[in-house]
Amino acid sequence: MSAEYDVAIVGAGPAGLSAALNLVRARRRVLLVDSNRPRNSATLLSHGFVTRDGISPLELRKLGREEFLGYDEAEHWQTLVTSVTAAEDGFRLDCSYRGEDRSATAGVVLVTTGLQEKLPAIPSLRAYYGTFIHSCIECDAYDKRDQPLAVIGEHPDLAERALLLSQWTDDLVAFTNGADVVTPAEEEHLGRRGIRVERRAIQDVVGDREGLRGVTLVDGETIERSGGFVRPAWSGELGYVAPLGGELDGDGLLVVDGHGRTSVAGLYAAGESTAPGPQQLIVAAGSGARVAATINRDLVGGLAELGDAVQ
Known part of the structure; x- marks a missing residue:
């Protein structure tokens, strides 16, 4: 035709x-x-x-x-x-x-x-994507306001995204998933805003039908989070x-x-x-x-x- x-x-x-x-x-x-x-x-x-x-x-x-x-x-x-x-x-x-x-x-x-888009290789990430974990901060951060949040990224814009997200929460952890994408100067700047940088690799995100509960690192520690954002x-x-x-x-x-x-x-x-x-x-x-x-x-x-x- x-x-x-x-x-x-x-x-x-x-x-x-x-x-x-x-x-x-x-x-x-x-x-x-x-x-x-x-x-x-x-x-x-x-x-x-x-x-x-x-x-x-x-x-x-x-x-x-x-x-x-x-x-x-x-x-x-x-x-x-x-x-x-x-x-x-x-x-x-x-x-x-x-x-x-x-x-x-x-x-x-x-x-x-x-x-x-391709998400980071975190086994259960897709199960929470679009509901408790999102990619667009401008689109969805308001609905996660004042919650303990994660921002996950393996790209050099992670610090910028974390700083932007601090507009909606004062309880934020930036996870590099083992990637060297946050410089010491950026980490210091984020720290002054109360944002923690976690450089250990992620084993998985964990939760249940009620929602996200946290981010588990490769050494077994789970950092409690109720929502988050990811950079694909x-x-x-x-x-x-x-x-x-x-x-x-x-x-x-x-x-x-x-x-x-x-x-x-x-x-x-x-x-x-x-x-x-x-x-x-x-x-x-x-x-x-x-x-x-x-x-x-x-x-x-x-x-x-x-x-x-x-x-």
């Missing part, structure tokens, strides 16, 4: 949905492609999205798809994009899902597939656009200008497929809307020449 669209958007998280809605309202024929495997599927509630504080992330996605599909120029495929290649006057998207292959062509492609390893998983040769940064994410344009003409990116900022749905949605405006202006064409003529 093949079809032609003005814009194809890969990824139907908040960035992709926001871009799709704005572009279809700009009278563009838009294809939204998504495999429905969101990174935040373990999260029960999302926060900080105006008028939708406390909504399920899955419900937010469902509402966004329904709004988008209310327009005649909108189409949504639940499938996985396997490759995006150059085609005459645009791009070809090849997709495959559960044995069904599909293809489409579009003049412009917007990448909004976000990040894939993030990757872009952007192999499907690799044939286009777009420039990637050191984390494997697409390099864009201030308007979402990549180094490949007609290829754009929004949300966390570019260098990530705060891990909030509303931030991703805003990024999608901003890049959608750029795409529409670029498709109209002639605006830069008009500005030069006026000057």
Whole structure:
């Protein structure tokens, strides 16, 4: 099956949905492609999205798809994009899902597939992830306020994340899980804020159906904690656009200008497929809307020449 669209958007998280809605309202024929495997599927509630504080992330996605599909120029495929290649006057998207292959062509492609995450190798961490342990401090710290918390990380930003989290609790332990990621100067600075740095490796996180109880270290000591935050390893998983040769940064994410344009003409990116900022749905949605405006202006064409003529 093949079809032609003005814009194809890969990824139907908040960035992709926001871009799709704005572009279809700009009278563009838009294809939204998504495999429905969101990174935040373990999260029960999302926060900080105006008028939708406390909504399920899955419900937010469902509402966004329904709004988008209310327009005649909108189409949504639940499938996985396997490759995006150059085609005459645009791009070809090849997709495959559960044995069904599909293809489409579009003049412009917007990448909004976000990040894939890998949690530290702690056996029971996944069982508490999304309920008692989270990754986004801005999203979930309020609901853990004034509790004894852990912040776990094996990356050099652990001290920064611990300092940020101290806004919500004065009982905080930063666990490096044996990684050398907190400098002595950082540890001293955190100590002045009452934040303890624990450098021993973690054996497991422990608890029961009622919740998290603590973090057990390799020597058997358990440090009591009732909740926490973890810093996953993030990757872009952007192999499907690799044939286009777009420039990637050191984390494997697409390099864009201030308007979402990549180094490949007609290829754009929004949300966390570019260098990530705060891990909030509303931030991703805003990024999608901003890049959608750029795409529409670029498709109209002639605006830069008009500005030069006026000057």
